[in-house]
Amino acid sequence: GSHMDSRWNALKPEETSTTPLYLQFSRKLAEAIHAGWWQADEALPSERTFSEELGISRVTARKALDVLLEQGLIRRRHGSGTFITPRLEQPLSRLTSFTEMLKMKGFEPSSVWLSRGIATPTHEEVIKLGLSPNAQVARLKRQRLADGVVMAIEQSSLPLTYLPDPQAVGSSLYAYLDTMGHPIVRALQHIRAVNANPDIAAIAGIKPGEAMLLITRIGYTADNVAIELTDTWCRNDYYDFVAELRR
Numbered sequence: 001g002s003h004m005d006s007r008w009n010a011l012k013p014e015e016t017s018t019t020p021l022y023l024q025f026s027r028k029l030a031e032a033i034h035a036g037w038w039q040a041d042e043a044l045p046s047e048r049t050f051s052e053e054l055g056i057s058r059v060t061a062r063k064a065l066d067v068l069l070e071q072g073l074i075r076r077r078h079g080s081g082t083f084i085t086p087r088l089e090q091p092l093s094r095l096t097s098f099t100e101m102l103k104m105k106g107f108e109p110s111s112v113w114l115s116r117g118i119a120t121p122t123h124e125e126v127i128k129l130g131l132s133p134n135a136q137v138a139r140l141k142r143q144r145l146a147d148g149v150v151m152a153i154e155q156s157s158l159p160l161t162y163l164p165d166p167q168a169v170g171s172s173l174y175a176y177l178d179t180m181g182h183p184i185v186r187a188l189q190h191i192r193a194v195n196a197n198p199d200i201a202a203i204a205g206i207k208p209g210e211a212m213l214l215i216t217r218i219g220y221t222a223d224n225v226a227i228e229l230t231d232t233w234c235r236n237d238y239y240d241f242v243a244e245l246r247r
């Protein structure tokens with residue numbers, strides 16, 4: 001389209017730069033995506049178009065696109081090209097699990113376990129879960145992925161009495177608690193902005209110090225027992241939290 005014409009120039013690698021061409025191009029393209037040149041789910045120009053318009057080889061174009069695929073900014077779909085990854089719009093007024101939310105939005109959820117086991121609770125866990133002295137917790141830490149891209153890092157703690165076998169949790173904590181007869185039916189959530197510390201940044205695939213939203217959820221059973229304390233570090237480039245307000 002004509003709006004692209006003026007944009008090709010902005011994507012052209014600089015001849016004087018010593019940075020490899022594919023890196024220059026992938027950085028410029030990432031900036032363009034962040035600047036909103038394309039809509040969510042819109043197809044990017046093809047490798048061939050990039051190569052012809054920018055005077056770079058197809059190998060260079062492909063390598064640059066591979067960098068963005070790796071970062072999750074774009075996705076490849078059914079061999080029909082690359083598309084801008086849409087942001088996940090998560091309603092704030094509904095209680096859902098990651099697995100339920102992602103499926104509802106048409107993403108394929110998955111997790112990578114970083115650790116899960118039995119731990120001595122921190123002071124915060126004792127207070128927020130109302131634990132008795134000497135009580136232990138099941139602690140689960142995982143990467144949460146949408147279509148293979150890390151969206152969030154999550155650490156959950158539950159009283160060991162409610163989750164005696166942390167290893168038994170499958171892909172969904174909420175589904176597991178449902179089957180165990182302790183569904184979470186209500187939750188209290190706090191949301192705040194944080195700068196990713198080096199540990200979280202490394203496993204979230206972002207730079208240390210980058211902005212993230214940290215959501216702390218306390219989940220309650222129907223008997224009003226707090227059995228879940230979860231910290232979710234959400235990548236700010238993938239999440240939009242949405243609430244409808246009325247008056």
Ligand code: 16G
Pocket residue numbers: 096097098099100154156171172173174175215217228230232
């Ligand atoms: C969501 C919840 C988290 C809960 C998890 C269960 C937010 C911010 N956090 O990620 O508190 O533990 O879902 O998901 O929404 P699962 O059933 O897929 O394991």
